[in-house]
Amino acid sequence: xxxxxxxxxxxxxxxxxxxxxxxxxxxxxxxxxxxxxxxxxxxxxxxxxxxxxxxxxxxxxxxxxxxxxxxxxxxxxxxxxxxxxxxxxxxxxxxxxxxxxxxxxxxxxxxxxxxxx
Amino acid sequence: xxxxxxxxxxxxxxxxxxxxxxxxxxxxxxxxxxxxxxxxxxxxxxxxxxxxxxxxxxxxxxxxxxxxxxxxxxxxxxxxxxxxxxxxxxxxxxxxxxxxxxxxxxxxxxxxxxxxxxxxxxxxxxxxxxxxxxxxxxxxxxxxxxxxxxxxxxxxxxxxxxxxxxxxxxxxxxxxxxxxxxxxxxxxxxxxxxxxxxxxxxxxxxxxxxxxxxxxxxxxxxxxxxxxxxxxxxxxxxxxxxxxxxxxxxxxxxxxxxxxxxxxxxxxxxxxxxxxxxxxxxxxxxxxxxxxxxxxxxxxxxxxxxxxxxxxxxxxxxxxxxxxxxxxxxxxxxxxxxxxxxxxxxxxxxxxxxxxxxx
Amino acid sequence: xxxxxxxxxxxxxxxxxxxxxxxxxxxxxxxxxxxxxxxxxxxxxxxxxxxxxxxxxxxxxxxxxxxxxxxxxxxxxxxxxxxxxxxxxxxxxxxxxxxxxxxxxxxxxxxxxxxxxxxxxxxxxxxxxxxxxxxxxxxxxxxxxxxxxxxxxxxxxxxxxxxxxxxxxxxxx
Numbered sequence: 001x002x003x004x005x006x007x008x009x010x011x012x013x014x015x016x017x018x019x020x021x022x023x024x025x026x027x028x029x030x031x032x033x034x035x036x037x038x039x040x041x042x043x044x045x046x047x048x049x050x051x052x053x054x055x056x057x058x059x060x061x062x063x064x065x066x067x068x069x070x071x072x073x074x075x076x077x078x079x080x081x082x083x084x085x086x087x088x089x090x091x092x093x094x095x096x097x098x099x100x101x102x103x104x105x106x107x108x109x110x111x112x113x114x115x116x117x
Numbered sequence: 118x119x120x121x122x123x124x125x126x127x128x129x130x131x132x133x134x135x136x137x138x139x140x141x142x143x144x145x146x147x148x149x150x151x152x153x154x155x156x157x158x159x160x161x162x163x164x165x166x167x168x169x170x171x172x173x174x175x176x177x178x179x180x181x182x183x184x185x186x187x188x189x190x191x192x193x194x195x196x197x198x199x200x201x202x203x204x205x206x207x208x209x210x211x212x213x214x215x216x217x218x219x220x221x222x223x224x225x226x227x228x229x230x231x232x233x234x235x236x237x238x239x240x241x242x243x244x245x246x247x248x249x250x251x252x253x254x255x256x257x258x259x260x261x262x263x264x265x266x267x268x269x270x271x272x273x274x275x276x277x278x279x280x281x282x283x284x285x286x287x288x289x290x291x292x293x294x295x296x297x298x299x300x301x302x303x304x305x306x307x308x309x310x311x312x313x314x315x316x317x318x319x320x321x322x323x324x325x326x327x328x329x330x331x332x333x334x335x336x337x338x339x340x341x342x343x344x345x346x347x348x349x350x351x352x353x354x355x356x357x358x359x360x361x362x363x364x365x366x367x368x369x370x371x372x373x374x375x376x377x378x379x380x381x382x383x384x385x386x387x388x389x390x391x392x393x394x395x396x397x398x399x400x401x402x403x404x405x406x407x408x409x410x411x412x413x414x415x416x417x418x419x420x421x422x423x424x425x426x427x428x429x430x431x432x433x434x435x436x437x438x439x440x441x442x443x444x445x446x447x448x449x450x451x452x453x454x455x456x457x458x459x460x461x462x463x464x465x466x467x468x469x470x471x472x473x474x475x476x
Numbered sequence: 477x478x479x480x481x482x483x484x485x486x487x488x489x490x491x492x493x494x495x496x497x498x499x500x501x502x503x504x505x506x507x508x509x510x511x512x513x514x515x516x517x518x519x520x521x522x523x524x525x526x527x528x529x530x531x532x533x534x535x536x537x538x539x540x541x542x543x544x545x546x547x548x549x550x551x552x553x554x555x556x557x558x559x560x561x562x563x564x565x566x567x568x569x570x571x572x573x574x575x576x577x578x579x580x581x582x583x584x585x586x587x588x589x590x591x592x593x594x595x596x597x598x599x600x601x602x603x604x605x606x607x608x609x610x611x612x613x614x615x616x617x618x619x620x621x622x623x624x625x626x627x628x629x630x631x632x633x634x635x636x637x638x639x640x641x642x643x644x645x646x647x648x649x
Contacts, residue, residue, distance in 0.1 A: 021596045027486045029587045033580045034493040040576030050509050068524040073611040083535045084627040088634030090540045094547045095641035101551040238530040245538025
């Protein structure tokens with residue numbers, strides 16, 4: 001691929017060379033685990049939702065870190081798809097939360113212990 | 118990045134910032150003058166010559182009013198709302214190319230805060246952030262009218278962002294670049310995008326009216342239905358920030374329209390002017406003066422669109438909310454997609470034919 | 477400079493994530509999520525993915541989080557009233573919380589062991605600056621065309637499904 005002469009040569013790889021890949025990995029592990037703990041311990045449907053988004057973001061960060069370390073664009077394309085799926089997920093999920101709220105006047109998933117209203 | 122470069126960039130950003138603020142300030146004065154002109158009255162004429170000091174007087178009044186926070190409002194978010202609105206409005210001015218380059222002692226200084234190869238996407242991201250100021254402020258006021266106004270504003274902005282993005286894609290297909298500086302440079306002379314994208318321009322300007330919450334679409338602050346909309350509970354300078362953010366948004370969107378569709382700092386005959394100036398005054402001074410003329414042309418275009426906003430405000434009545442949504446989703450989005458298809462076909466089939474015929 | 481930016485934005489993202497984990501107030505949680513998204517977007521840009529950084533801001537911050545805030549605003553009140561529903565609130569058993577943290581810390585341990593035992597190497601030292609937009613566009617339209625189409629269909633289906641779910645089917649109205 002021919003580099004575009006109009007774009008100034010910004011040395012992004014300096015960041016990549018200064019920061020070890022392990023730090024990116026640790027960061028996204030921490031974010032992912034905070035998301036997991038959020039899903040497991042919180043009872044509010046919206047907080048659980050936020051935690052899931054956080055986990056997806058952690059995965060995205062990991063993919064981007066790997067893709068720029070290997071200078072392989074497939075990782076970034078994959079992140080693009082994850083974003084599209086997350087958008088679809090949020091639309092459906094919020095519709096479900098709004099329905100739950102209409103039926104129970106609450107967004108606590110502890111109330112969803114009946115099979116039928 | 119060495120120290121001079123850093124200082125030059127800081128100075129450029131500072132100048133861009135101050136210019137945006139001053140233009141927004143005088144837009145409030147111009148709005149009243151234009152309203153006065155259209156309604157056949159004088160407009161403000163007491164403070165200063167022709168009311169030129171009116172914005173300062175207004176700011177003074179806003180500052181000395183009582184700063185009031187309702188008892189049941191969420192205090193932090195109530196303060197965060199106007200601050201966010203102001204912040205996001207100002208952020209977008211960073212990537213607008215105000216002119217080509219200045220030459221000082223052999224250094225080239227670009228008249229643009231930040232040249233980025235994703236400039237227009239950056240503007241879009243910041244515009245998407247702009248919803249937060251209104252939504253947070255409206256929710257934190259703990260008032261039903263404010264909340265309704267905020268939800269109206271948010272859903273209106275999200276809906277019209279879709280059509281705006283689609284109308285923009287046609288431009289990006291033609292320029293095959295996301296950098297604003299590159300898009301302007303391609304419209305050299307009279308080769309403006311408006312001649313290739315009249316439909317896209319109409320969609321874009323309609324959507325930018327909706328994004329700025331300006332009159333035919335100012336449903337979020339519609340007095341007859343919602344008292345004051347999302348800023349019902351606000352007073353003093355916090356209200357001032359909301360109003361000011363609207364004027365800054367107006368200036369930014371006018372500048373973006375003139376950059377995308379009207380060639381920014383390009384004007385017909387600019388090559389002739391440039392060669393005359395450089396031959397008469399030398400390559401440095403002449404170049405700088407030509408750049409200044411280009412910047413003046415750019416501001417002329419941007420100010421014309423600010424005037425256009427005001428003109429429309431005092432001419433067209435407000436839409437109903439269902440009409441607004443119908444227009445956005447059922448008319449503008451299909452039209453924008455149609456525009457993309459036409460542009461794609463023209464770029465693919467018509468352009469080779471025309472270039473072959475011209476050669 | 478860039479190293480400082482990296483650690484600063486990482487700290488921002490992690491602190492915001494922890495705030496979400498422990499926040500009682502949903503709207504503050506949403507704000508913390510906004511900060512976390514912005515921090516992660518900055519990290520994307522630092523890692524050389526400028527297009528995805530802006531896409532993150534446009535999609536996550538401008539779309540998903542706005543929808544989430546809609547959900548919060550429509551289901552919560554600014555001042556929590558002591559309504560009847562608060563008294564029969566289902567309390568979280570403490571064992572669940574303990575197990576959640578234990579599992580989380582266990583996962584951190586396992587992943588950290590894997591990360592530190594693996595030996596990652598960079599492929600080639602000098603990554604030339606490409607416009608990532610162009611690369612991503614070419615990849616999307618050539619080797620990943622089928623997933624691209626499937627994502628489009630998924631989005632359409634999700635849109636229709638969400639509109640159908642959120643329909644007000646209350647016979648009283």
